[in-house]
Amino acid sequence: MQTVPLAPTLARAVRRLTEAGVSSPRFDAEELAAFVLGVPRSRLLLADGFDRDRAARFDELVGERARRVPLQHLTGVAGFRHLELAVGPGVFVPRPETELLAGWGIAEASRLNGPVVVDLCSGSGAIALAIANECPAATVYGVEREEMALAWARRNAESRAAAGDRPVTLVHGDATAPDVLAALDGTVDVVVTNPPYVPDGSTVSPEVADHDPAAALWGGPDGLDVVRRLLTRAAALLKPGGVIGIEHADVQGESLPALVRRHAAFEDAVDHRDLADRPRYTTARRRKLAG
Known part of the structure; x- marks a missing residue:
């Protein structure tokens, strides 16, 4: 031939x-x-x-x-740390820079005995599944509001469980709602989130504008509307001394840490840079109870 x-x-x-x-x-x-x-x-x-x-x-x-159809939509997969995740229309394609936040979550969870980890705004399940893959002692939950994204996350979770990873519990719900995972309030060791954080009106690539779901992108005039509500939910979930990691846009390297520092429930807010030396995610610790 x-x-x-x-x-x-x-x-x-x-x-x-x-x-x-x-x-x-x-x-x-x-x-x-x-x-x-x-x-x-x-x-x-x-x-x-x-x-x-x-x-x-x-x-x-x-x-x-x-x-400008995303490469990952054409091949049907996106690499994320050690995983290959199924992606397509209706779910945010995980980015390489988010691997740094996942790595932080893995490191924090790995220091603990039987940690409980919650991934808010889970999307494809990338962060939650990476933590379950690399920290098998962890009990991991993911929360996702959008039904199409949740379907992709469930597909990925089933695939990873079949491969031998510890199963991840996926919950359909608004990650900012007080009743989501309410049974875990005060017991969670690590919260991670890659929320919608793009400021309204920002210029984004055609791959993002035309193919990533709007609900996973836009975060209000300053990009922090969802984060403000997530901080309240995370404060309730975390045990005293528990930690949170939040991805953000590179223009939010000052505004997001400042927002976290103003929240009465958190201390030790630190911003972290990505491999291109751009501000990328903020971490903080849940204050311990007085006395």
Whole structure:
């Protein structure tokens, strides 16, 4: 069977994606080629090329990516720490920078004996499932309001449980509501959250604007409307001395820690930077009871 050579086909795809304004054209072209060929990207250069059907499929996917459909929607998966998560329309695609918040949560939970961890605004379940994967002693809960996102999280949770990870309990509800996980009030060791925090009116990429669910993005005029309500819920959930980690936009490196410091329930608020040295998430500790 005649094959379509890999190198020139990839080169054309990279040019097409570059012209379309895709931020990582070579990576995305190689990921799509590896997906079509059914090989890891690390072994792509060992492939002989495409047959005609796969070449046509690759061209179709490159066209979709050039129209700024997210890469993860085209392949159906998003890598997150040691996991591959199923994603698609209706759920926020987990970002690499969120791995840092997950790593913080894992480190905090791993210091404890049988910790209880709650992931508020869980989305695809990325943070909750990463903690369950890397800290098997933890009892982990995730809360998600949007039904489509919750369906993706449940799919991912079932997959990870089948792979041997400790099951994560997923709850359908508003993460800011006082009755959500109310039975856990005062018993939780670690709360993590990647909430909607984009300030209204911000410019975002077409992948985000057109494909990420609005409910996972917009956080009011300063981006902190949801966070304000989450702090109250987290304060009730956490035991004295328990900790919270909150992801935020890089423009909130001062405003979000200041918000946490003004909340009477929290102390020791510290902001953390990502690998590009941008403000990325804030952590704090639940105050211990007086006396």
